Amino acid sequence: MFTKAFRVKSNTVIKGSDRRKLKVDVSTAFPLLSESELSEVVPNKEEINVVKVYAHKGDAITLYVLHKNPLFFELEKRLYPTVYMLWQYPNVLPSFATWAPVIQKIAGGADLMLPGVVVPSCGLPEVRQGECCVVKVVGNEAPMAVGIAAMSTAEMSSAGMKGRGVSMDALLLQCFLHALKSKVKKSELPLLTSSFLRNHMFPCCPNGKQLDIKKSSYKKLSKFLQTMQQQHRVVRVKELTKGVESLVEVDWKNPVKGTVLQPGEVRAIITEYVKANELVDENNKNYVHINPILCDCLLEKSEYHEVSILKWDDLFSRTLSKMQECSQFVIAGQQPIMKKGHIEPIDITVASRGSNKKVGVHQCLTVNSHLL
Template identity: 35%
Template sequence: MFQKPFRVKSKTVIRGSDRRKLRADVGKALPSLAEEQLQELVPTKEDMSTMKIYTHSGRNVTVYCLGNNPVFFEMDKNVFPTVYSLWRVPDMLPCLTTWTDVLKNLCGGADLMLPGVIPGEEGLPVIEKNSLCAVSLLGNRAPIAVGRTTMSSSQMQECGMKGKGVTVLHTYLDQLWEHGDQTPLPTMATQQSCPEGHVPDLDSGDATSEEQLQGQLAAEASSTTDTVPIENLVLNDDLGDEGDLEKVNDLDTEITVGGVKDDGNECGEEEGETRDEEDEVSPVDQMDSLLYQCFLHALKTNVKKTDLPLLTSKLLRGHMQPCCCPSSSRPCRPRG
């Protein structure tokens, strides 16, 4: 839920009545907490604030912060602890253990699948269906994720530990964790070890360090949010007799528009003209490059800022197709 950056709509200091209501809601959602633990998580005198955010998926979420760290978030009238709270009280929720290599999958937005769950010496903890659950790594009791179970622990064993076990809502290293002081994952002793003869069945190879994983997640988040203004898209309008179209945005394959007529409305090839470039690239690459060129032409010549956002079907039919001549494998010269 918080893998991509969210938008903060407001942030205010929490009132005394809201603080008491939060403490009551937390006590109701987490009945295992003792009174002193509730006081530690929702103190009476320490600075607390409430933050209204809008997630990338379109969810409205209320986040409660203790100092700089988000400690709880509320969604659909349900209160969930963050990893900062779980590190203060590790036994707050029943916890499932998974392999270290699974961490990067969970941080990437994946849910916890049952084949990746490691049963302890006493089996799985007692968990009911659709209840809050934490996830920790083998050899470290500090939780790295929180979510809701898709089935009870008895159902997990009955189905042979296959399928999805936990719908993950929040993880270590996600954007909600980054909004706090970004405390590294603490090391908490545990007596659980790898079961004898139990070998992880994972697609990934060597384990990725936390520093590398954090860098990968930051790069993916920035790549999904970076946008290029339309004004920065520059096409070569000075088309000569050969009609050459310059490379745009470091295209791997350069497309040459041959035989563009001076009227600017039709395009064709001169007799005897050969295209060595087409012999060097596959038809699939040619079509990909054609679609990309038509997309850039459409952004530069047809699409206005007031038209955005656009459905992909409308963009293709109404803006990209007019930039390509009928029965042609090359984009036409833009009108105007």
């Protein structure tokens, strides 16, 4: 949120009544703070500045600054601690530990993937979905990031520690694409965007998860749909009635919703991803380091905390095995036909008749591909 430039709207000294309210809000939001600690972060007499800023995505944020250090920030009427405050009081919130390379990805805006969470011998802390928590590096008690739990501790365990622990954008996109592919019919268009969300996207949300657009980076359905329209051209949205938007067109063939790739193309994509994320082992170029995303996609549950690198060939074979197989039927004079699922090889048997004439079965040619 603060990795890019933000704009300061105002900077004022807090008033007495607002100071008392802030103290109550901090005490309510962080009950583990003792009375003495509460008086330290919200002192009675020392100057506290209230700074209102706009983040690079337009979010309106209120910062509470003491001794030139931001201690809390308020977003959508919810109070969060900053890492500066948590360095002084690291045990105020439940924490999850991960590895240093993962923190670098989080700093760039990535989600914390559950395979990247290091589970201590005492188990994970008890958190509820939507609860504020912190992320630390293994061996360092200083919190490095603040986030919202996307699922409860019980849900993390039942999910086999696979998936995303913090954030919402990926779930939003998943429900959106699933709804377009399996729920929306052409005869329903134009379709009110509010009806699309309520009757199509919400039913596509996986069990145990809750779709909440306000917790995504888009904040509003209209902004998300605008992105899908302008950047990916998956849908076209139009205001048919003043103030009311509708889906008027869907591109069901858009590659964002799935595309057929030959094995060579898959290898090229994986190679590009590995190099772009600098995952090639510096000491042995034949090996690739497994980051949280590759861990989530390719490793078995028993391998999460044991496998950290893979050979290139193993990386490619695991990727292909995780993709849906499909086959293309090519018949002379007709358009190719694409079918999902595995198909058994076609045998051509050559036999000799009494006239010594060779005969055989010639039906079609199959080309194995994979669906991403």
